Amino acid sequence: MFCYQCQEAANNTGCTVAGVCGKQPETANLQDLLIYTLKGISILREGHPLEHRDDCEICKGVDYFITNSLFITVTNSNFDDEAIAVEIRKGLEIREGLKEGGCVPNRLADHDVLTFTVATMEEMQAKALSIGVLSTENEDVRSLRELTIYGLKGMAAYYEHANNLGYKKKEIVMFMEKALASTLDDTLSVDDLVALVLETGKFGVEAMALLDKANTGTFGNPEITNVNIGVGTNPGILVSGHDLNDMVQLLEQTEGTGIDVYTHSEMLPTHYYPKLKKFKHLVGNYGNSWWKQREEFETFNGPIIFTTNCIVPPKVGASYDGKVFTTNAAGYPGWERIAVNADGTKNFSKVIEMAKTCKPPIQIEEGSIVGGFAHEQVFALADKVVDAVKSGAIKKFFVMAGCDGRMPSRDYYTKFADNLPKDTVILTAGCAKYRYNKLALGDIGGIPRLLDAGQCNDSYSLALIALKLKEVFELNDVNELPIAYNIAWYEQKAVIVLLALLSLGVKNIHLGPTLPGFLSPTVADVLVKNFGIAGIGSVEDDIKLFMGE
Ligand code: FSO
Ligand code: SF4
Known part of the structure; x- marks a missing residue:
């Protein structure tokens, strides 16, 4: 191989x-x-x-x-x-x-x-x-x-x-x-x-x-939402991956059954959509990003559905091994697949029946996190944001979208977010956010310093927000905005997000924790020369660099 x-x-x-x-x-x-x-x-x-x-x-x-x-x-x-x-x-x-x-x-x-x-x-x-x-x-x-x-x-x-x-x-x-x-x-x-x-x-x-x-x-436009990260007292089903069509069907089929539904990792933004958050038994988000699943699935107790990646092969003897279901492109040997019916619907009854036999999840965190800052919600706050930029209350935005991963060096992103000057705002999307979405980053005049647009694909929202700001500030080039890009990547969805940003004319994107191994020195050079792509350094040096100090 x-x-x-x-x-x-x-x-x-x-x-x-x-x-x-x-x-x-x-x-x-x-x-x-x-x-x-x-x-x-x-x-x-x-x-x-x-x-x-x-x-x-x-x-x-x-x-x-x-x-x-x-x-x-x-x-x-x-x-x-x-x-x-x-x-x-x-x-x-x-x-x-x-x-x-x-x-x-x-x-x-x-x-x-x-x-x-x-x-x-x-x-x-x-x-x-x-x-x-x-x-x-x-x-x-x-x-x-x-x-x-x-x-x-x-x-x-x-x-x-x-x-x-x-x-x-x-x-x-x-x-x-x-x-x-x-x-x-x-x-x-x-x-x-x-x-x-x-x-x-x-x-x-x-x-x-x-x-x-x-x-x-x-499902309507995402709106500001506090998402519970604790648990309820009913047995639950945990849903991972990115497919909202699966999510809505599961929510409909579990309504009134006494089973609660929880999101994991990239499913968190489910809570932001009006037509999904209306389900009372959508109780909260359990755990963190994908790579923590081996420990978090152990304490969840109930069945788990993977609607897409990211699957981590379970350890031998994992208690949840017999309780995981996959669908769409996801698959793991021995895990049952939920097939699509001829009319395009799916039947989750097996998962629901299994959940009824399980204990409720064990609480691993408490409190809430806030999100739902996709394009329309941010546009609704545009006056506030623009005033804050004009008054100097917001000096810079940092797009920190992308993926999380296992490497200990990803601590960089936690430290980077934590050490940014207090007059900066982070725009995030994707599972990268779990490195800093539980930090107490505060707000600037009521605007939270961490604005989560949603899943990694919602990086599109971040691009729309940048284009809107360019229009409001009457700039010629999106690169004239006070926005820096410090993106974390892991798999190929982050590759298309990067290529999409390049095609929208965004320059000087920093990519980490390492530059892709599949870039040959010549191709890396093309990206550096034409688009100013760069890696990351130390937190202190990078913050100075981004802040123009
Ligand atoms: Fe993460 Fe996995 Fe969304 Fe990826 S859960 S790593 S880029 O699948 O797609 O952000
Ligand atoms: Fe898996 Fe990544 Fe290695 Fe490919 S490069 S085998 S996707 S870890």
Whole structure:
């Protein structure tokens, strides 16, 4: 195996024996082969006109297959070899169906990706050895191809959530196909691939905008909310991941059953949406970010649902091992999957019945945290914010969005938030917030110093807020605003957030705790020279640097 797609890649160069995330080599190989299979489908499908996609029998379900397969390969999403093998077989069937239906490639017509066959697990493992990341020899080309693919994985994750709520945009999937096909095209130069990376960012903005529309259109605009971090006295179901469509169905199905529902990690923003927070049995947020699950699931007592990543393989003998369910792209061997019914709904009755037999959660924290500062809520406070900037009460905003992770060096973000001057405000989104969302950071004239917009995809809200401030202050360039970007990354959704910010013209983003291992020195140099991308240093030095001291 060779995988270097996340921030925890071994030695920041790549996992080769087993994943730091717990991914076994066989699983990594199957994920590589699934991506390879998608490239074949993409070559056949990239030219399909938009109109044709709705009424073509062969194409039905292919958009979903592509996005869901990309999502399956996102870090910590799916560890289930059998399930991934099923997807590979499905992918080959789709490829053959497209060929039989008369689809002809516009490029790469002789490529192995259009004809290879594998049926058994052994054949898949053998095939995977020659098509993985290292099969691209030139390290710059490899870096740009993988940067594109990781951006697509993040984009696919966001697209899938929007799609689950009935919001689609075929142009986004068409771009995914073009980009996937391009990663096999040896005629493309390094410059072409740099342009492809930037275009990926542009479509990343589109995917995030679509998801924002889906979430706010379905559940209303997030509003300021105090979220309980203690527990109630009923048994509970804990929901992790990012899918709000699963969340609403579970809330409806648990209403009146005596079962409480809790959010974990990236599900916290559920509490901010008017049409979700109205459920009285949505009791609180239990615990912290994804990597704390091994201890927090032990004390929760009730069943847990993973609607997406981030899954941490349980320790042998973990008490919750038999109580975890997965759905969508998430999967873990031995954990039961909640399937989608023909009408698009899901039946959570097994989880609910299990919860009834469980003890209530053990309280691990008490009090509340505040959030819900997505674009409309911040726009509603715009006058206050603008006055505070004009009066000098707010000197600077810090965008500290992104992911949390296990590395002890991520303490940097806690210290950074804690040591920022008191006349600064942090704008956050994603699970990165758990490094500082329980600190007593106070407020500035009633504006909390930590404004949580929501999940990592809600970084889109932070971009809209920046654009709004640019308009209010009549500036020409978003980089003239008193906003600094100190972003933490872990997996591929953070990659698309980064590329999206670059495509919106944001410069001088600091990225940590380490720069991605998949950036070759040349590609890193391009990002540094054109966009001012930088890593992080010490808390003291960085605060001085950002504050212009
Ligand atoms: Fe975190 Fe995991 Fe949302 Fe990621 S829970 S790390 S970037 O999946 O998607 O922020
Ligand atoms: Fe390693 Fe990250 Fe890949 Fe897991 S996802 S194998 S930790 S690089």
